[in-house]
Amino acid sequence: MSVGVEGRPSDSKVVFYNDPRIRSLFLQLLLLGLIVALFWFAYDNTVTNLRKRNIAQGFAFWDVEAGFDISQTLISYSAASSYGRAFWVGLLNTMLVSLVSIFFATILGVIIGILRLSRNWLVAKLAMVYVEIFRNVPLLLILYFWYRGVLGLLPEPRDSIKLPADILLNTRGLLMPKPVFADAFIYPLIAFVSTVILGAVLFWWARRVQARTGNRPNAGLFSTSMIIGLPLIVFFLSGSPLSFDVPVQGRFNASGGMTLPPEFVSLVIGLTTYTAAFIAENVRAGIVAISKGQTEASQALGLSHGQTIRLVIMPQALRVIVPLLNSEYLSLTKNSSLGVSIGYPDLVNVFTGTVLNQTGQAVEMVSVTMLVYLTLSLLTSAFMNWFNRRVALVER
Amino acid sequence: MSGQAELKFIRSQFSDALPPPMRTSGFFHWARENLFSSVFNSVLTILILFGLYQVIPGMIDRLIITAVWTANSSKDCNAELLGHPVGVCWGFVNAHWGYFIFGQYPEHLRWRPELFFALEALGLAWLLVPSIPRKDWAMIYFFIIFPIVGFFLLNGSETLGLTPVQTHFWGGFLVSIVIGTVGIVISVPLGILLALGRRSHMPVARSASVVVIEFIRGVPLITVLFMANVMFPLFVPEGWRPDPLLRVLVGVALFFSAYMAETVRGGLQAIPRGQYEAAQALGLSYWQMMVKIILPQALKIVIPGIVNNFIGLLKDTTLVAIVNIFDFLKVIEASLNNPVWRLSQMPFAGYLFAAIVYFILCYGMARYSMSVEKRLATDHRH
Numbered sequence: 191m192s193v194g195v196e197g198r199p200s201d202s203k204v205v206f207y208n209d210p211r212i213r214s215l216f217l218q219l220l221l222l223g224l225i226v227a228l229f230w231f232a233y234d235n236t237v238t239n240l241r242k243r244n245i246a247q248g249f250a251f252w253d254v255e256a257g258f259d260i261s262q263t264l265i266s267y268s269a270a271s272s273y274g275r276a277f278w279v280g281l282l283n284t285m286l287v288s289l290v291s292i293f294f295a296t297i298l299g300v301i302i303g304i305l306r307l308s309r310n311w312l313v314a315k316l317a318m319v320y321v322e323i324f325r326n327v328p329l330l331l332i333l334y335f336w337y338r339g340v341l342g343l344l345p346e347p348r349d350s351i352k353l354p355a356d357i358l359l360n361t362r363g364l365l366m367p368k369p370v371f372a373d374a375f376i377y378p379l380i381a382f383v384s385t386v387i388l389g390a391v392l393f394w395w396a397r398r399v400q401a402r403t404g405n406r407p408n409a410g411l412f413s414t415s416m417i418i419g420l421p422l423i424v425f426f427l428s429g430s431p432l433s434f435d436v437p438v439q440g441r442f443n444a445s446g447g448m449t450l451p452p453e454f455v456s457l458v459i460g461l462t463t464y465t466a467a468f469i470a471e472n473v474r475a476g477i478v479a480i481s482k483g484q485t486e487a488s489q490a491l492g493l494s495h496g497q498t499i500r501l502v503i504m505p506q507a508l509r510v511i512v513p514l515l516n517s518e519y520l521s522l523t524k525n526s527s528l529g530v531s532i533g534y535p536d537l538v539n540v541f542t543g544t545v546l547n548q549t550g551q552a553v554e555m556v557s558v559t560m561l562v563y564l565t566l567s568l569l570t571s572a573f574m575n576w577f578n579r580r581v582a583l584v585e586r
Numbered sequence: 587m588s589g590q591a592e593l594k595f596i597r598s599q600f601s602d603a604l605p606p607p608m609r610t611s612g613f614f615h616w617a618r619e620n621l622f623s624s625v626f627n628s629v630l631t632i633l634i635l636f637g638l639y640q641v642i643p644g645m646i647d648r649l650i651i652t653a654v655w656t657a658n659s660s661k662d663c664n665a666e667l668l669g670h671p672v673g674v675c676w677g678f679v680n681a682h683w684g685y686f687i688f689g690q691y692p693e694h695l696r697w698r699p700e701l702f703f704a705l706e707a708l709g710l711a712w713l714l715v716p717s718i719p720r721k722d723w724a725m726i727y728f729f730i731i732f733p734i735v736g737f738f739l740l741n742g743s744e745t746l747g748l749t750p751v752q753t754h755f756w757g758g759f760l761v762s763i764v765i766g767t768v769g770i771v772i773s774v775p776l777g778i779l780l781a782l783g784r785r786s787h788m789p790v791a792r793s794a795s796v797v798v799i800e801f802i803r804g805v806p807l808i809t810v811l812f813m814a815n816v817m818f819p820l821f822v823p824e825g826w827r828p829d830p831l832l833r834v835l836v837g838v839a840l841f842f843s844a845y846m847a848e849t850v851r852g853g854l855q856a857i858p859r860g861q862y863e864a865a866q867a868l869g870l871s872y873w874q875m876m877v878k879i880i881l882p883q884a885l886k887i888v889i890p891g892i893v894n895n896f897i898g899l900l901k902d903t904t905l906v907a908i909v910n911i912f913d914f915l916k917v918i919e920a921s922l923n924n925p926v927w928r929l930s931q932m933p934f935a936g937y938l939f940a941a942i943v944y945f946i947l948c949y950g951m952a953r954y955s956m957s958v959e960k961r962l963a964t965d966h967r968h
Contacts (some may be wrong), residue, residue: 210715218790225794232821239820305965310627312634313622326948327941328901331915335941338933339923524806531908542812552816560813567804 217486220452236553245550252277258544260535262451278538281562287454287536288523291461295522296515298462299469317470322469330528333465337456337532344452356436358447364455365437368448372431381424382417389413453534457526465522469515476511477503516574520567527563537562622688648673656680660929675935682921686939689757689912695749698739699760705732705739706767714893714954716961733771738765739933753831757912759943761831765838765903765913770896772839777886782876784847795847807902810837813910834906836957842899849891853884887962893955897948915940 206212240247252274259269264282267275305317324332345351350360358365392409400406434582437447480503488502530539537559546555609615609813622628650673654663657677665672679686688696709728712718739762742750756764797877802810814837819828828836857880885892907916916937919925 214788218788221788221794222790235823236817236820239824242824309620309623310630312631316634322949323945326897326901326945326952328904328915328944330904331937331940331944334915334919334933335937343930343932361710394944433620452950513608527806527808528905528908530808538806538812542809552820556809556817557811560809563806563809564804 229289230445240553243550247551247554249554251522251545251549251551256545258548260540261533262454262535273549276540276545277558280537281534283534283540284523284526284529284536284538285566287457287461287529287534288526289525291458291465292519292522294458294462295469295518297466298466299518300473302466303470303473305478306470307477319568321467321470324464325471329460329464329525330531332461333456333528333532336460336463337452341452341456356434356447358437361452362449363452364450365447366450367434370433370435374428374431377428378421378425378431382421385413385417385420389417451534453529453532456532457529457534461522461525464525465518467491468518468521472511472514473507475514476507476509479510480506512574512577516571519574520570523566523570524563534539604656638879648953659926660932663931664929672919672931674938675929676939678921678927678932678935679939682917685758685921686914686917687759687940689760689917690755691757691760692749692755695742695751698742698748698751702736702739702760703763705735706763716958719834722804728770729775733768736767753829756831759914761906761912762900762903762914763834763908764831765911766896766900768835768839769842769899769903773842773846773895773899774892776839778881780843780847781850781854784851799844799847802841803848805907807838807841808908810841811905811909813837830909831911834911835907838899838903838906842895845895845898846892849888849895850884852891853888854880856887857884890955890959890962892949893958897951900947900951901944914943 253272255269256271256273256276257269258276260267260276260279263279264286264357265275265279268277302317302320304322305313308314308317311517344359344361347360347362350365352360353359356367389409390411396409435447437449484502484506485498488498493501526536527538529536530543533539542555542559546552549555608618621631636892652671652673654672654675654677657663658673660675660678661667662677663672663675680812684693684696688699691699709724709732712724713721713728718724738746738748740751740756741753742748744750780795780799783791784799786792786795811834814833815830818833818836819826861879861883862875865879869892870878904915906913907919910916911919918940922933923938
C-alpha cells in the first residue's frame with residue numbers, strides 16, 4: 191500500500207529510509223535479486239548435475255528414433271518413428287479423451303443438475319446422492335474403480351458380452367462396428383447439409399414473423415422431418431453407400447470393427463462421471479440464481495413452461511453457468527493426465543513417462559509437457575471467454 | 587331503467603358449503619405434493635421405487651449378509667472354492683488394517699503416528715469448532731508447534747531418544763494425512779503471501795506473484811509432481827539428495843499455495859476500502875494493517891473456501907501414488923497385487939473401502955464448510 195506522496199515538499203524531514211518510494215524500490219530490488227539468485231542457483235546446479243550424469247541437453251532428441259510402441263494412435267506411428275512424432279501422438283490422445291469426456295460430461299451434468307431441481311422428491315434426492323458421492327471421492331480412485339473394479343471383471347474375447355447393434359465388450363475393450371463409406375455417400379451428405387441450412391433459414395424466418403405479428407409459424411416439425419427425411423431418401427436412392435465392418439468374435443481375439451481400448455473407455459467413463467457431478471452443481475447454481483419473479487412474470491405473460499425455460503430462465507442462467515463450466519472443462523483437461531495411472535497413452539504417459547525414461551532429459555520433457563497444458567488452458571479460457579461474451583450479448 | 591332492474595339478482599338462499607380443503611400437512615399431503623403431483627411424476631416415482639426395490643436388497647445382501655468379514659487369503663472369499671455365493675470380501679481390509687493405516691511403520695513404534703493423529707485432531711478441532719476460544723493460540727499451535735512436534739514424532743530423533751524411522755517405511759493413511767497436513771500448513775501462509783503480492787502496488791512483487799499463481803494453476807498437479815520428483819534433485823547440489831517424500835511435499839505445497847492464494851484474494855477483495863483507509867489513517871504500517879485489521883476479517887470470510895481447497899487437496903494426495911509414494915490408495919493397490927490375495931472381485935472391496943474413507947472425510951468437511959457459510963451469512967442479513 192503506497193501512500194500518496196506526490197504533494198510532499200522536497201525539504202520534508204522524512205529520513206530517506208522512511209520514504210515510501212525509496213523503501214518500495216529497495217524491497218523490489220531485494221525481491222528481484224532473490225529471484226535471480228534462486229534461478230541462477232537452480233540453473234548452475236542443473237548444468238553441473240547433467241554434465242556429471244552425462245545427460246544430453248537441448249532438443250536434438252526430437253528427431254531421434256523412438257523405438258517404442260504406443261497402443262492407441264490417431265496418426266500413423268510405429269517404433270521407427272521419431273520422439274517428435276510420439277509427442278504428437280500423445281498430445282492428440284490427450285485432446286481426444288478430453289473432448290469426448292467434455293461432451294459426455296456436459297450432457298450428463300446438465301441432466302443431473304436439472305434433475306436435482308425436480309419437483310419429484312425421489313428424483314431430486316437420487317441426483318443429490320450421485321453428486322455427493324462423486325464430488326467427495328478422489329478421481330484417481332474412480333478411475334481405478336472403473337478400470338480394475340468394473341472393466342477388470344469383463345470376460346475373455348471368446349465369452350464376449352454382446353450388446354445391441356453388434357457391439358462386443360471384453361477384455362480387449364469396447365468393439366464397435368466401423369462405418370465404411372462408399373464414394374456415393376457424398377450425396378446424402380450434401381442433402382443433409384443443405385436441409386440443415388434450409389432449416390436454419392426457416393427458423394430465422396419464423397422468428398421474424400413472430401417478431402412482426404406475434405404468431406409463430408410452426409416451422410419446427412416441418413424442418414425436422416425435412417432434415418431427417420430428405421437425406422434418408424437420397425441415401426436409399428444412391429444405393430445405400432454406407433456399410434458396417436462388424437467385429438467378429440474369435441477364440442482369443444476379435445477381428446474387424448473398431449476397438450476402443452479399455453484404458454480409453456474407463457478414462458472417459460471416469461472423467462465423465464466425476465466431472466458431471468461438478469457440472470451438475472454449476473447448472474443448479476445457475477438456475478437457482480434466477481429469481482422466482484422471472485418465472486412468475488413470464489407465466490403472467492402467458493409463456494408456456496418450455497418457453498419460460500428456453501426464453502427467460504436459460505439465457506440468464508447461462509450467464510452464471512458458462513464461466514463455471516469454463517473452469518470445469520479446464521480441470522477436466524488437466525485431470526485427463528491421470529490416465530497415466532491406468533496406462534492410457536496420453537501426453538504425460540508418453541512424454542514424461544516413456545520418453546523421459548529413455549532419454550533421461552527431465553528438464554526438457556517436463557517443461558514441454560507443462561507448456562502444452564498451459565497453452566491448452568489459455569486456449570480453452572480464450573474460447574470460453576469469447577463464448578461468454580456471445581451469451582452476454584444475446585441476452586441484452 | 588327497466589333493463590337494469592331485470593339484471594338485478596339477489597340470492598334468496600345460501601349456497602352449499604365448499605368441501606374442506608385437502609390436508610396441508612402430514613405424510614400424505616407431503617407425498618401428494620412431492621411424489622405424485624402429476625401423472626408423469628407418479629409414474630416416475632413408481633418406476634424409481636421399483637428400481638430401488640430391485641437393487642437395494644441385493645446390495646445389502648452383498649455388502650453385509652453374504653460378505654466375508656475375516657479372511658486369511660483370497661481362498662476364503664472365492665465363491666468357486668466355497669461353493670456358495672460370496673459378497674464383498676471385507677476380510678481383505680480386515681487383514682491389512684495396520685498396513686493400510688501406517689504402511690510399514692514399525693509396529694512397536696506405532697504409538698507415535700497414533701499420537702500424531704491425536705495432536706492433529708486436537709489442532710483441527712480447536713481451529714474449526716467455533717465455540718472453542720483463543721483462535722490465535724490455535725493458529726500458533728497448528729501452524730508452528732504441531733508441525734515441529736509432529737516431525738520429531740514421526741521422523742524420530744536420536745537426541746530425544748526416539749528411534750529414527752526413515753520415510754520409506756511410512757505409508758498408507760498416515761502418508762496421505764502427512765501430505766495433506768504439510769500441504770495445508772505451508773500453503774495457507776504461502777498462499778496469503780502470494781495473494782498479498784498479487785494485490786501489491788510494487789510491480790516486481792505483483793508480476794512475480796501473478797506468474798507463479800497462473801503458471802501453477804495452468805498445469806496439472808501430476809506434472810508438478812513429476813517436476814518435483816525428477817527436476818528438483820537436479821536443481822540442488824549433488825550431495826543433497828532430497829528425500830522422495832520431501833520432494834513430493836514441496837510439489838504439493840507449492841501447487842496448493844497457488845489455489846489458496848486465489849481463495850485468499852477473494853477474501854481480501856471483499857474487505858471494504860474504508861478498512862484499509864482507516865488503518866492507514868491510524869498510522870499503521872503495511873504489515874500492522876494486514877495482520878491486525880485486514881487479514882483477520884478476510885480469512886474469516888474465506889474459511890469455507892479454504893476448507894473446500896483442503897477437500898481438493900486431500901483428494902489430490904492420491905496422485906502421489908503415480909510417483910511411487912505409498913499413500914493410502916497405493917498401499918491398497920500393493921496389497922491387491924499380492925498373489926495371496928489375487929481374485930477378480932478383490933479390487934472392488936479395496937476400492938470401496940477407500941471410497942468410503944475418503945467420502946466420510948471429504949463429505950464431513952463439505953458439511954462443515956456449508957455450516958460456516960450459513961453462520962457467516964446470518965451476520966450480513968438485512
